[in-house]
Amino acid sequence: MEELPLVSVVVITYNHEKHIAKCIKGILVQEIDFQIEIIIGDDCSTDGNQKIIESLVAENNDPKKSFRLLFHPENLSDPRFLPGKLNFVACMKLARGQFIALCDGDDYWIDSNKLKKQVNFLNQHPNYSLCGSKWRIEKNDAIINDELLEKQSEEVELDSSEFLSTYFSPIHTSTVLFRNIFSDIGFSWKEFKYFPVGDIPLFFILSIYGRVYRFNEYMSVYNKGIERSITKSRSLSTICNDLLSMLDFMNDYSELKFKKLILAEQRFIREHVKYEEKKSNRLSVFLFLLRNRIRLSLTIRDVIYLTRHYRE
Known part of the structure; x- marks a missing residue:
């Protein structure tokens, strides 16, 4: 019988041939003692994105890391929805892990112990539903300083009311690991695809079922140079x-x-x-x-x- 993964890593991507290798390699270098599945949803890229993905999948020989590829035959973008939202929903529905991590195809992880640290934290703190970390910002292949981020120099803990009061998630999407509670709570992704942003409602829903924690460490890089607004x-x-x-x-x-x-x-x-x-x-x-x-x-x-x- 196939062993179910402990963590599902969801990667959504479109025309990221310049960045996708860095994203996938940041996942493959994770030092773990548990099974993970890497779900990659490609939204019908028109560049060499899919070939790069297939090449890296073929090179992988780590039995603890498996891939599930979802290459859409046509682009799912719809002017009514945030670009990539339908691709994201499709990937989320495939996730079998007890935990889910996210990383867009143009972002990447910089801590090889990211998953191990975050899984250990959630296992040791059952009253938490989501954790993340600080993140760096990259533009034109260079790390840049962001005054807002530099001021966030400590650990952060939030519940639902605190999350709403700040209305600013101190955790970037590429840094998170959260419990896969969606089947258990009977969550429907139908409404989700209409939202103008994805992280705020997703993190809010998770915060209803547990607290939110941010490590005072840099674990990922957000590529600010990509037009995806x-x-x-x-x-x-x-x-x-x-x-x-x-x-x-x-x-x-x-x-x-x-x-x-x-x-x-x-x-x-x-x-x-x-x-x-x-x-x-x-x-x-x-x-x-x-x-x-x-x-x-x-x-x-x-x-x-x-x-x-x-x-x-």
Whole structure:
């Protein structure tokens, strides 16, 4: 009988031929004494991405690390959804591990003991559902400094209310390991694909079933130079409306337990959208986006782009 993996590593990728090898190698060098499956979902890449993946899979001779490849025959992108969201959902549904780790195809891990440390932590702390770490940012093949990240110089622990109060996940997607609770709780991914961002609702759901912990260590690198923002095909008003709908889902899913905090966030968004529409001032738009770039998953480049293209 096939031994089920303890960890499922989900990698979603599209046209990442310049980065995918680094991503996969960061997973293959993990020093572990348990089984893992590496689920790679390629969203019908048009470059050499799939060939690189197949080559690395063929070279792997570690019996503790197996691959499951999901090469979509056509691109699943839909203008209604965040690019890559349907690919992500498809991969998540395949995950058989007790734990799930995430790493996009253009990001990579830099700690060969990442999985071991995180599995040990969750095994030793059953009241935690998710853990992650600090992360580095890479742009144009160079590590850059980010003032926001540099200020985060300590361990972080959050519950659901604290997560909502900050409304900024101190954990990047590429750093996380979490319990695979989705079958047990009967979670449907139907609504998830409509959300304007993926990490906030995913981490919030997990925080309902346990606390969130961040190691005070750097375990991964986020590639900031890749264009994958929701702003490429969506207007500010559409993003904000989808964000409001996402908060409605979070409110309903938590059975109104955090209604006060969620309604406050929705009121804040509505008031500022109304203010921007009334003033039609590019400076105010810029300040609004800058203030909310984390919650809207915007880079500084996105903020500038949207401000310049704001129709007065």
